Amino acid sequence: MTDPVIVGFDGSERSLRALIWAANDAALRGCPLYIVHVLPSWEMDFPFHPPGRWQSASRRGAAILSEAEAMARESHPDLEVGCQQLSGSPSEVLCSVSEQAHSVVLGARGEGGLGNLLFGSIGLQVAGHAAGPVVVVGQLTTGHHRVVVGTDGSPHSVSAMEFAFDEASLRGSKVRVLRAWQMPVPAEAPERQPDPGEVEAEQRREVEEQLADLHKRYPDVEIETELIRGKAAPALIRASDRADLAVVGSRGRGGFHGLALGSVSHALLHYGTCPIAVVRPRPERTPA
Template sequence: MTEPVIVGVDSSGRSLRALVWAAHEAALRGARLRVVHVLPTWEHDIPFHPPGMWLNVRDRGADIVAEAAAIATESQPGLDVSPELIIGRPATVFIDAAEHASAVVLGARGEGGLRNVLLGSVSLQVVGHAAAPVVVVGYVNSGHDRILVGTDGSAGSTAALGYAFEEASLRKAVLYVLRSWGMPATAEAGAAAADPGEVTARLRRELGEQLVGLRARHPDVTVQEELVRSGPSAALIRASERADLAVVGSRGKGGFHGLAMGSVSHALLQYAMCPVAVVRPVGGADAA
């Protein structure tokens, strides 16, 4: 049985974008959509609060999830949608829920004319700790029929590639696999400078080896491979302008050295022009 897709909702525009994206994702996977609004814990933690405040907050939350469920059903008729009010701290609620989810979808913080997506602490915590893939929806860039995935050749990036192949297959989209690399600023003492042509040939062989099993499991997916001599963050952000979804691992090494929150994945979450999925390896252990 397919695990549900979970989406966090509030009353913001960013939440609506995440909701519509999540409903489409659940429909593609044939999964249930859990529409979750988190109520504050202060009703239990703080005994003295204005009379009626908790009831007002609870009722407002009930209206939010009911409206969100209606929108999801309207956008994807026949979708199994469950509206849920949960009391707790938002990051903890979604991290716990991710243990039994095919994906957790959250809206990015930030509205108006800002080009970059200002992530909130909840999104960052969930991305950094959730077992399931976490999709942060800021800009919705659809119609390209293209899934972007960044890889560094590490074992950890295989999880991102696996999810990206699934998404490309579900969406009947081209999969664009990007590996970025750069020559070292200075060669080690006594060592000959690396030849760019040799480096490119070696990385292309490694990339082909990393993809062979995934290609066999997803023969329906058209794959485009590209090696770019550029900083990984800049390369992925540029490529996101022509993608419907960008996928990265939670941590990496080599060409994507330090791929972790605060590094490449953080930069992509901040500045990508499409939804971004961050995927952790099975078991939650990042690549060293």
């Protein structure tokens, strides 16, 4: 069975945006949509809550799921839709179900022109620890026909590039590849700076090598490549203004080992103005 697109839904406006994005993505992929509503475990913490609190929350969750399922089926009648109410820590539950998902989609606040500025701790935890891609939908953007992806050649950005090309091919969009670079400081004789033109040319060669295989696999996808001398996060945030999706690896070459999210992905989640996909190399699955 094809892995489903899983969306976390709590009935809020931001989760509705996530549901719309996830249903469309699942329909494009021809895979199931799986809607998950998580009842936080604190709803069961007696005597801190009155008797019947859990049952009431459970009934409310079932109604929320029923509404979400109806909306997904109405917009995509041929889409296979499933739903389930689970309990526990929302971030832990969503990370757990991500192991059997193509991707997990979450909503983020995007009102007031602030992009995902108010992106919460649950979303950061899921984006940092899920087994596969996590798409965070703050604002639904369409009409740009462009998927932006940042690359630095790290394994995480390689996975991000593959995800970006796959999404662009499904949507009939072009891919804009951004590579930010800065002048290296030689460990020895730091006063002897390398030639900027040579450094940029080497960066461009690395990008072209990375793109060669992707171009063969996705010949229908138009590619734009831009090298920017400077920091990656501001460049990607600016580019998100003119994209329907921005894709980044969960961390790159400069990330500290053991950190779930790098500074670039973290900044893009907070300030990006289109849906953001955070991608990491997927671990090998243990055969059932």
